[in-house]
Amino acid sequence: MSVSLLFSFFIYENVNRDFRRFERMEEISDEREGSGLPPFHTRRTRPMINPVLVAQARSHLLTSLGIVNLVIIGGSALAGYFLAGRTLQPIQEMVAGLNRFVSDASHELRTPLTSLRSEIEVGLRNKKLTLTEARTLITSNLEDVVRLQALSNDLLTLTQYEKITNVKTFEKLSLEEIIHRAVKITQGLAKNKHIAIHVNIGGVMLQGSRQQLEELFTILLDNAIKYSHPKGVVTLTGTTDHHKVNVFVSDRGIGIDKKVIPFIFDRFYRADTSRSKQTDGFGLGLSIAKKIVDIHKGSIEIESTLRQGSTVTVKLPLPK
Numbered sequence: 001m002s003v004s005l006l007f008s009f010f011i012y013e014n015v016n017r018d019f020r021r022f023e024r025m026e027e028i029s030d031e032r033e034g035s036g037l038p039p040f041h042t043r044r045t046r047p048m049i050n051p052v053l054v055a056q057a058r059s060h061l062l063t064s065l066g067i068v069n070l071v072i073i074g075g076s077a078l079a080g081y082f083l084a085g086r087t088l089q090p091i092q093e094m095v096a097g098l099n100r101f102v103s104d105a106s107h108e109l110r111t112p113l114t115s116l117r118s119e120i121e122v123g124l125r126n127k128k129l130t131l132t133e134a135r136t137l138i139t140s141n142l143e144d145v146v147r148l149q150a151l152s153n154d155l156l157t158l159t160q161y162e163k164i165t166n167v168k169t170f171e172k173l174s175l176e177e178i179i180h181r182a183v184k185i186t187q188g189l190a191k192n193k194h195i196a197i198h199v200n201i202g203g204v205m206l207q208g209s210r211q212q213l214e215e216l217f218t219i220l221l222d223n224a225i226k227y228s229h230p231k232g233v234v235t236l237t238g239t240t241d242h243h244k245v246n247v248f249v250s251d252r253g254i255g256i257d258k259k260v261i262p263f264i265f266d267r268f269y270r271a272d273t274s275r276s277k278q279t280d281g282f283g284l285g286l287s288i289a290k291k292i293v294d295i296h297k298g299s300i301e302i303e304s305t306l307r308q309g310s311t312v313t314v315k316l317p318l319p320k
């Protein structure tokens with residue numbers, strides 16, 4: 001806008017200087033004629049300057065420059081508005097995401113804290129509290145503390161992974177060993193529900209962080225068991241193709257409604273099937289899983305049919 005105004009000012013000043021020169025020449029010629037001096041120009045060479053036309057030309061010039069400047073100022077203002085909006089959009093989305101995260105986290109923290117507080121208050125008010133009642137109270141308190149601890153661990157893990165964008169110290173790993181470890185961690189839960197875990201992984205090798213990949217497959221296996229019916233079957237299959245290692249974690253459990261699959265990797269998202277809400281969890285597992293897969297430059301997706309089961313497919317790069 002400043003450049004346009006400056007440019008217009010120079011154009012106007014230059015053209016106007018010529019107009020003034022013509023007018024001055026005309027005035028001098030008139031004065032000489034009036035005082036009987038020989039004319040400045042001969043009548044033949046004297047330019048025919050019409051003051052009305054000069055005034056009109058000057059006003060036309062001013063109007064044109066004014067319009068051009070208005071168009072430029074309007075255009076720049078509009079472009080500035082849209083560009084600023086586009087530049088700010090990711091920041092606004094990030095702030096909105098952060099606010100949502102803080103409010104969801106506070107909500108999840110409040111539930112066990114409220115239950116803890118009210119139980120302790122009721123217990124303290126009861127002057128005749130027996131030892132058995134006190135034990136029941138402490139056991140219930142412990143459950144809330146365990147839940148709070150699990151939530152804080154998940155939050156910490158997620159924020160730690162958010163910070164990592166690229167890991168240079170990936171090692172060559174055996175998928176079988178990683179899956180074996182994940183099965184070991186989740187076997188207690190599987191035993192309680194009498195769920196059989198079938199593993200079909202050959203000598204597949206992959207590259208990555210052992211601790212992160214163990215966490216990834218523990219989350220997927222834990223979900224497959226959690227959302228399976230008792231006495232169900234969970235299958236883990238590993239294959240390789242030219243570019244990728246593919247791992248499939250399948251169950252024949254409650255499944256997920258197709259409509260909510262796009263939100264399943266969002267933080268704190270829990271599919272609203274009644275069974276899913278009855279199961280322990282905060283909706284952070286799959287967000288952590290997605291973050292780990294992103295760090296490993298892989299992909300993760302879920303195919304599911306409600307009441308029939310789900311298959312999570314993880315694709316990771318082959319070792320170099």
Ligand code: ADP
Binds near residue numbers: 227270280281
């Ligand atoms: P959490 O299991 O702690 O609720 P996740 O982020 O691991 O959180 O999963 C988000 C939601 O996705 C779960 O609440 C559940 O509704 C759904 N989900 C994940 N895995 C499965 C699965 N294998 N079968 C059915 N639903 C699943």
